[in-house]
Each structure stands twice: as structure tokens, then as C-alpha cells.
Amino acid sequence: MPFTSPPIVHAPGRLAALGRTGLLDTLPEESFDRLTRLASRLLNTPIALVCLIDQDRQFFKSAVGLGEPWASRREMPLAYSYCQHALESAVPLVVDDARLNPVLADSPAVSENGSLAYVGVPLTSEGESLGTLCVVDTRVRHWTDEDVQTLADLAAGAQAEIDLRRAGRLARAGQQYLRALVDAQQAVSAAGTLPRVMREVVLRACLLTRADAAVVETPDGNEMVCRAACGTAEHTVGARHPLGTGISGLALGAGELFHAADTDEAVGFDADACRAAGMRSVITVPFAGVDGIDGVLHVTCGRPHAFSEADVNTVQLLATLLGAALQQDQRLAREQALVAELGQSEERYRAVVETLNEAVLAIDDEGVIRFANPAAEAIFGYAAPELAGQPVRLLLPGHTPGHLAGVRTAEARGVHRTGREIPLEASFAEYRRGGERIHVGVLRDVTDRMRAEREAREAGDALRALVNASPLAIITLDERGDVTLWNPAAERIFGWAADEVLGRPVPFVPERFRDEHRTRREQVLAGAEISGLEALRLRRDGTLMPVSVSVAPLPGRDGGARGLVSFTEDITQRLETRGQLEAYSRELERSNRELQDFAYVASHDLQEPLRKIQAFGDRLQSQYAAGLGEEGADYLRRMQAAAMRMRSLIQDLLAFARVTSQARPFAPVPLEQVAHEVAGDLQARIDETGARVEIGALPQVEADASQMRQLLQNLIANALKFHRDGVAPVVRITAAPAEGGMTAIRVRDNGIGFDERYLDRIFTPFERLHGRREYEGTGIGLAICRKIAERHGGGITAHSTPGEGATFVVTLPVSHSAQTGVR
Incomplete structure (x- = not known):
């Protein structure tokens, strides 16, 4: 029968979860090796393994008793794997004789390795099966329920080690992500000029998403120009290509974010060209200027499926910051130009305002539109000549000249010719011409800006969702030590609701540890970080619980710390599991010592009667051999030979016991x-x-x-x-x-x-x-x-x-x- 793996082995979600454990191709660790040694001894099997099932192999994180060449390679093809068949069920896989199992009978593990009996308990992460803790015997076994439960108890220890590593990675990743986003927002805001903002954005994009390259492109006539780049694309600054082509063309054409997890499979990509350019994963996000979409930010990586959903949100946030900076730069430039031009003749004034992308209206005291520039048509849907002589309420319902008087900058709601409402930013000023007062308004359509602000809010909501969904207690404190954030996991772990602790010092530090806690908080505010500190903390009911805490400073605008963030995990279960394993180990050591003492004493005491047997046999041989006859002499020789073999066995048993008893x-x-x-x-x-x-x-x-x-x-x-x-x-x-x-x-x-x-x-x-x-x-x-x-x-x-x-x-x-x- 040809070999096939169960479908779950190749499930992308399972393989991704396995990769995120960080355990594949790592060196042996004592915490796992201790479990396999215990499994081998307690269940009396020659082989015990912590086995992780990869796409085309099984990797041994720990192995006891494995033969060569597999022991040196620390991996084996899936054709030999019994463990892969344990992934489909949440219960242990128990095999008394693999030759009688229709799935395993043809496995080379039976014919080549002689692996007949097997028990494997699944190990999981993120709800996905990763592999097993298993034992293998070359003899047929009749496994008892107690055998299976013993292995399951040991597997709980292996599971705790895997969960510990995952929790640590989540804590570090969450901590780094929060700090990096705060740093990025502050750095971009402080960059100053638009070129510096663009440069800061691409640098942060590469850093936060681990991309190979990040690029900002904006249009210039019929071409797109690279304004800033970093990583492998740094040499492309200043490069041009026709508008609507390349990666930027996809985003500009669609007017929205584009994420290609693998350009070999994505529509609209030249797979060969992308491979040659080292682009297998792409995120492209357009950003808006004053007049609409006015550029793109894109990041690329040479590996497929390199970017997570968090990376997509990060690039969106950076594009939003970049768009805000671009709009501010454009408005400032236009307003400066308008002020300069207003000092010239009316003809020149009209020439200027007619080229603006903002709508410019001139309204008299009666609320009648006297002038509208061509941009008003693009915003409101009316041709400029149509608007002349129309009441301003046609475009701005509820606005009268009296209401407009003195307005400098305000938000307003306009109405398009189709009846669609338009969010506007309006600035009004007045001047007199021949004794007549005229109100001049500059109206900007802020639809794109509001969309960008909404996307920024959504990015913030995603970040809050991450904090709220975290299994770790995430707590932030200000410089005084008062709580500023207390997530749902903190409520669950410690028992206090958020409204009971916000704005107050943390309530969970026992009295005898408060000085130490204050000292550590001051160290963190000075720039230190704490990772994986084990401590005791109070629950609301007054009981103590063991926790693991990681703490880092929150950077402030002045370069110092404006507070700190901590990630706390309740490790009660982990310590209980560790205690059970230590008890198993102590019991096993005690049992081994007793067996060794018994073997030594028993074999030592057996020598005295054996010496007498040999001595009397020698006397029979020397004094009475002639009288025994041929048959009696044969019996005597057999007795002496058996005594010699018994003596050799006892001597060897003593030597075996002395390895530990006389070490x-x-x-x-x-x-x-x-x-x-x-x-x-x-x-x-x-x-x-x-x-x-x-x-x-x-x-x-x-x-x-x-x-x-x-x-x-x-x-x-x-x-x-x-x-x-x-x-x-x-x-x-x-x-x-x-x-x-x-x-x-x-x-x-x-x-x-x-x-x-x-x-x-x-x-x-x-x-x-x-x-x-x-x-x-x-x-x-x-x-x-x-x-x-x-x-x-x-x-x-x-x-x-x-x-x-x-x-x-x-x-x-x-x-x-x-x-x-x-x-």
C-alpha cells in the first residue's frame, strides 16, 4: 500500500502554529529530555520521544534510545511516523502490535526498525496538534490504562513547556509591538519636513514588519517617482516608471489596500518578474493628499506568506500618518501661494483661484453666490456658471452670510448635486469692493481625510482588541505608579475590575514585597527591562499566586519614560506540573536506589552458599570421584559448571550495581x-x-x-x-x-x-x-x-x-x- 499522510499533517494552520513555537531544528533541552527519560523508565521501553510533525518529516526535540542514523539526524521521514496518525484525535494513540494495525503494518518502522508497540499522547499549541510525547517498544505490549495515564501525565509536562514558550513569545511580541507603534508614531510626527517624514515611514515599515524593502511613490505627471526607500530598494530613490504600472499601479487603480500573500498565486502579478526582484509577499497601501489618492506605500519580502494581519494594520497606520503629513504640507503650500497672489490684481487672483483644487466661493450679504471656481464643480457637481446667482444654501444648507461672518476654519456639511452629503473643511474671510461686502470661502472635501482618520481609529481599535484578547494580564502604570490600563485578563487573573484600580496604585503586591516592587519600578522607568521574573502576587480574595512578569518602559516625547507596561501570567498550573514531575523523579530515584541496594545485597549474600557448593564439589571431585561412577562423575561436572556460571552471573550483577552504588x-x-x-x-x-x-x-x-x-x-x-x-x-x-x-x-x-x-x-x-x-x-x-x-x-x-x-x-x-x- 503506498504511503500517505493524514490530511491534518499538511494543514496550513497547523504548520503555521508549529512554526510559531520556535522548536523546530533547535538543540536538545534538559526540560524535554527529563520527560523522555522518565517516560522510558516508568513504562520500561527502550525508546521515548518528543516528536514534532513537520510537512515532510518528524523532528525529535528529545529522543531516548533511538538507533542510528536517526539519533544523529534527530529527524525521520514521515513514512516511518506513527505519531502523525495521533494528530487527528485529541486522545492518545495506543498500538499493542503494529503488524496487526492496517494503517501501520506496512510502515518501514515495522520492517526496518522493529517498532511494534507504541503509545503517543498529542501535544498542541493554539488549538492545533503539533506532535506527541510517545514511547516505542520492539516487543509486543499489552498497554494498560495506567500506562497510558502515566504517559499522559508526563505529556502534560511537555505541554506546559510548549505553552510556556508560547506565552513568553506572545508577551515579548505584544510588548515590542506596542512600543514599536508608539515609537513610530512619535518619530513620524517629529520628523518635520515631508521628505524626512517619508524617510522615517519607510524605515519604520521595514523595522516593524521585518520586510526586505519599503518604498514611498507619488505621481509626477504621467509617471510615478520613488520619493523614499529602504532595505533592498534603497537604490531606487528617484527612479521613475509609467503611471498605472508596477505594484503602485494596483493600489492606485483599486484605490484601496492590496495584500498579496504570495505573488506566485496572486492575480495581476508577473510571478517570474516578482521572483527575480525578490518580491513574494507584498502589502501596498494608497495614501491621500488634499485632492485624493496621491501616492502609495508598499513593503515587500522575498518569502511567501511573510506578513501577518498585524503587519497589514501597521502599514495602514503608517500610510495614514504619511497622508496626514502630505495633506498638511500641501495645504500650507497652497495657502501661502494664495496669500501671495491675493496681493496682486483681481485678474491674477481669479487665475490663481481657478487653478486651485479647493472650491472657492464669493458670496454677497444676501447669501447669493457671485463667483465659483472650477473646483467647485468637482466637489458639488454643478458647473461654475450654473452656481452664479444661486443661494448659498443650495450648497451649504443652514449657512447664511451672518453665520459665515468671522468664520476662520470650521467643519461643515455640503450637499452634492445628487443629494449626497459632503464633509467639508471651510475657511471664510470678507473684503469690501466698492462699498460692497463679499464673503470669500475656501472649501475642502475632507472625505479622504476622514476615511484616513477612521482607518487610524480602526487600527487603534485593533490594537485595543489585541490587548483585550490577550491571555496575559497587560497593565500600564504612569510615572507615579498609578494604573492607566487594566485589561480583561488582569480582571480575570487578579479579581479586581478595571474601575476599581484605574488611577490608583496596583493592589496586588503583598506588603513584604512593596519596597522591592517600588525599586524595580524605578529601575524600569530609568530604562531597564525585566523578563520572566517569577514572583508572588495577591488575588482579590487574599490568596497568593505565583506569576511570571515581564516589564518594559513606555517611551515619552522627551526621550524618557512616561510610564511602564507589564505582562503577567499566572503560573500556578505550570508550577504544579513541575512539582509533579519532580515528585515522579524523586520516586523513580528512590525506587532505583532500592533496586540497586537489593541487587547488591542479594548478589553479595548469594556468594557464601555458592562458595560452599563449589568447595564441597571440589572435595567430591578430589576424594570420591573414583567411587561415583561415570554417570555420577557427569552429574558432578555439570554441578561444578553450573556453579561457575552462577558465580559469573553474581559477579556481573555486582559490577552492574556498583556503577551507582560505589560511584x-x-x-x-x-x-x-x-x-x-x-x-x-x-x-x-x-x-x-x-x-x-x-x-x-x-x-x-x-x-x-x-x-x-x-x-x-x-x-x-x-x-x-x-x-x-x-x-x-x-x-x-x-x-x-x-x-x-x-x-x-x-x-x-x-x-x-x-x-x-x-x-x-x-x-x-x-x-x-x-x-x-x-x-x-x-x-x-x-x-x-x-x-x-x-x-x-x-x-x-x-x-x-x-x-x-x-x-x-x-x-x-x-x-x-x-x-x-x-x-
Whole structure:
């Protein structure tokens, strides 16, 4: 049956949520590794994983007992994945024998890895399934409800770690977004001249949206001119292209915002040209001058789906600020020109006003229109000659000459010829001509400006919605420490309603922490930031709760702080989960100690009766062998052989227990010197087999020296033991750096090798792949190696092909600087 993944694996929303966790392709972390180690031990499985399902692979954030090459790669193709089938349901996926499962039976994980039994508990973020915490066994298992619940409890810990990271990112993102928007608005407002405003807008657009480029273009005749640019488009300042073409042409033609998440799929884009120019994501927003749409602001990025809805709102807000600056600049220029021209002759005055885009009306004391310029036609829909002699109430209902007298600038409501209402900004002045008083009004259609103001209000509403919907308590304080913002999450977490705390000091700081709180507030107002501080806070009912707090200053106009904003999360559940995990860990350590003590005492006490068995057997052999007969002598030999095997088993069991019961503190150990000493100890065996042992450059590590000797002796002795008939053994010991401050020690031989399907078995105590008659030993040596490696914070694995030798890889920390004493 061909391999297919469930549809949920490729769902864009799920993949986006997975990407926002920031966990893919990150290094292992102890918080996740602790959970997989616990899962492996509590459920007695060789493999435990924290697995994240990507579009075409499963990535292992944490892995215990995984064979090569997957352990080194930390990922595996989806064809091997059982976890992907756990995403479709909110309940654990339980598999006793994958060979009997119609979905999993043909998976290469069964045929190649021998993965038969599986339990996976889904992990989520933002309501989307990301992957699982799972355990895998190479044996058929009959999982109990208690097994599944144990894994679910551990998965709650993994879920808490994921949620913690998401909450931290939300807090930091919200904090940065609020501060950046405030900074941008202040910077644009303070820029001064229009060119500086344009430059500030493109810089802020790139910064806030993480765009590759931002450009401001305005029309000049039949061409569009780049007035300001930054990023990869900075070299285009001054460049021209025909009006109506390019990205700006889309926005100008539509007269509204245009957002292309992927230009390969968007209508109206030349996909090849956009790829060549590095534009896969585009936001284009027109902005209005006094006369209507008078330019565009657009941002681009070379990655598809690079911009979020928040980025779109940000570009709209910046375009609104840019339009306001442009309108102010245009009005100022026109009013200055009008004042200058009014000092000239009436003919020149008429020539000037007839070229203005604002409507100019001259009205006598009777309220009759004496003159209207051509722009009045564009605004009101009447031709200028038609308006002459008409009452002003035709255009401005409710306005009379008496009402207009003395009006400098005011908002008014005009009426278009079609009956449509027009929002206006009106300025009136009067002058006398031959004893007659004339009222001259300049009327501007402010429809576009009001739309821009509405869009700015909507952007502010979006920001307020973000604050109101946040799961974190978002609180702002002024310089005195009084509350100026208290969002719904703050009401839910602390219990006080907003109207109870606004304008007052925060009520949730316990008395004994108030001096510390005041000190930290002063530090933040001085410019410091606080991230992830764990503290105790009061609820309204008087109970204390643990919280995580991040705080940053709110910048003021003078460059100093005008207050601060804090993001607070209730971490009660997280700490309870952490406590449960620590209790699990302590219980497991206690159980392990008891088992080790029992194994040591039991094996030690067994030696005394065994010595007596051997002693009496030796006496029977030496004194009574002749009288036993052939059958009796055979029984005696069997008894002595069994006693010898029992003695070997007890000695090996004692050695296995001593790894932890008689461990020594870590100290610097020169592994190369230890390897040479071990080779010397094994010289008789080396000479007997005609072997060659090659020792490369090995590092110095912080470790238990006696256990490093035992580790290397077991691995080299194994390589000498399992050699091919007629082929002299060759053993090579080398080392290389590994990730996370580790070193990888490789012991490679040319012996009989083994089938990697049995990789997990060879590290299990008393497990053997060959009979005792073929090769001596009890099967405890590699189990001791594994226990030593894990005690040192490392691990061991192997890879091999039957008949071609084997390579055992031991990973060890070079230094334990963050740890003390014996584990």
C-alpha cells in the first residue's frame, strides 16, 4: 500500500502554529529530555520521544534510545511516523502490535526498525496538534490504562513547556509591538519636513514588519517617482516608471489596500518578474493628499506568506500618518501661494483661484453666490456658471452670510448635486469692493481625510482588541505608579475590575514585597527591562499566586519614560506540573536506589552458599570421584559448571550495581592514557587472537576514572571476543566533537557484527544474541557500558552489518561545570 499522510499533517494552520513555537531544528533541552527519560523508565521501553510533525518529516526535540542514523539526524521521514496518525484525535494513540494495525503494518518502522508497540499522547499549541510525547517498544505490549495515564501525565509536562514558550513569545511580541507603534508614531510626527517624514515611514515599515524593502511613490505627471526607500530598494530613490504600472499601479487603480500573500498565486502579478526582484509577499497601501489618492506605500519580502494581519494594520497606520503629513504640507503650500497672489490684481487672483483644487466661493450679504471656481464643480457637481446667482444654501444648507461672518476654519456639511452629503473643511474671510461686502470661502472635501482618520481609529481599535484578547494580564502604570490600563485578563487573573484600580496604585503586591516592587519600578522607568521574573502576587480574595512578569518602559516625547507596561501570567498550573514531575523523579530515584541496594545485597549474600557448593564439589571431585561412577562423575561436572556460571552471573550483577552504588566524584580523566592502560591489561588476549588495537587522539573529560576504565575495557574486550574465524581482530578507538559540549568516542572492529534490529537488546542486562557455547560471557558487559554512559549524562549506541564488524559510539560531556558531585 503506498504511503500517505493524514490530511491534518499538511494543514496550513497547523504548520503555521508549529512554526510559531520556535522548536523546530533547535538543540536538545534538559526540560524535554527529563520527560523522555522518565517516560522510558516508568513504562520500561527502550525508546521515548518528543516528536514534532513537520510537512515532510518528524523532528525529535528529545529522543531516548533511538538507533542510528536517526539519533544523529534527530529527524525521520514521515513514512516511518506513527505519531502523525495521533494528530487527528485529541486522545492518545495506543498500538499493542503494529503488524496487526492496517494503517501501520506496512510502515518501514515495522520492517526496518522493529517498532511494534507504541503509545503517543498529542501535544498542541493554539488549538492545533503539533506532535506527541510517545514511547516505542520492539516487543509486543499489552498497554494498560495506567500506562497510558502515566504517559499522559508526563505529556502534560511537555505541554506546559510548549505553552510556556508560547506565552513568553506572545508577551515579548505584544510588548515590542506596542512600543514599536508608539515609537513610530512619535518619530513620524517629529520628523518635520515631508521628505524626512517619508524617510522615517519607510524605515519604520521595514523595522516593524521585518520586510526586505519599503518604498514611498507619488505621481509626477504621467509617471510615478520613488520619493523614499529602504532595505533592498534603497537604490531606487528617484527612479521613475509609467503611471498605472508596477505594484503602485494596483493600489492606485483599486484605490484601496492590496495584500498579496504570495505573488506566485496572486492575480495581476508577473510571478517570474516578482521572483527575480525578490518580491513574494507584498502589502501596498494608497495614501491621500488634499485632492485624493496621491501616492502609495508598499513593503515587500522575498518569502511567501511573510506578513501577518498585524503587519497589514501597521502599514495602514503608517500610510495614514504619511497622508496626514502630505495633506498638511500641501495645504500650507497652497495657502501661502494664495496669500501671495491675493496681493496682486483681481485678474491674477481669479487665475490663481481657478487653478486651485479647493472650491472657492464669493458670496454677497444676501447669501447669493457671485463667483465659483472650477473646483467647485468637482466637489458639488454643478458647473461654475450654473452656481452664479444661486443661494448659498443650495450648497451649504443652514449657512447664511451672518453665520459665515468671522468664520476662520470650521467643519461643515455640503450637499452634492445628487443629494449626497459632503464633509467639508471651510475657511471664510470678507473684503469690501466698492462699498460692497463679499464673503470669500475656501472649501475642502475632507472625505479622504476622514476615511484616513477612521482607518487610524480602526487600527487603534485593533490594537485595543489585541490587548483585550490577550491571555496575559497587560497593565500600564504612569510615572507615579498609578494604573492607566487594566485589561480583561488582569480582571480575570487578579479579581479586581478595571474601575476599581484605574488611577490608583496596583493592589496586588503583598506588603513584604512593596519596597522591592517600588525599586524595580524605578529601575524600569530609568530604562531597564525585566523578563520572566517569577514572583508572588495577591488575588482579590487574599490568596497568593505565583506569576511570571515581564516589564518594559513606555517611551515619552522627551526621550524618557512616561510610564511602564507589564505582562503577567499566572503560573500556578505550570508550577504544579513541575512539582509533579519532580515528585515522579524523586520516586523513580528512590525506587532505583532500592533496586540497586537489593541487587547488591542479594548478589553479595548469594556468594557464601555458592562458595560452599563449589568447595564441597571440589572435595567430591578430589576424594570420591573414583567411587561415583561415570554417570555420577557427569552429574558432578555439570554441578561444578553450573556453579561457575552462577558465580559469573553474581559477579556481573555486582559490577552492574556498583556503577551507582560505589560511584566516585567526577574528576579530569585522560581517556587516551586510560585506553592504553586497558590495552595493556588485555595484552594476553590480544596476543592470543593476533589482534591489533589502534588508539587515536582521545580527549580529557570530567568523569569517574574507574568507570571510564571499565567502559573501555568492556568495549575492547567485546571487539576481541566477537571476531571472525581466521581473521585477526583490528580495533580502532577514535574521538570527535559532538553537539552541546559533548565528545563522541567510537570503538570500531572488523568482527562478526550484528543485525541492527537487535540494537536495543544488546544493551539489556543478560541479553545475548549468541549461545554460551559459541561465545563466553553473561551478557552484562554492554548493559554496564550503557549505565556508565547515562550516569555521566551521555549515551551509547551502535551501528553494524552482519559479517562486517560493528562500531560502538559513546557520547560523553567534556565538562560537568554546571554539576557537582556524583549523580
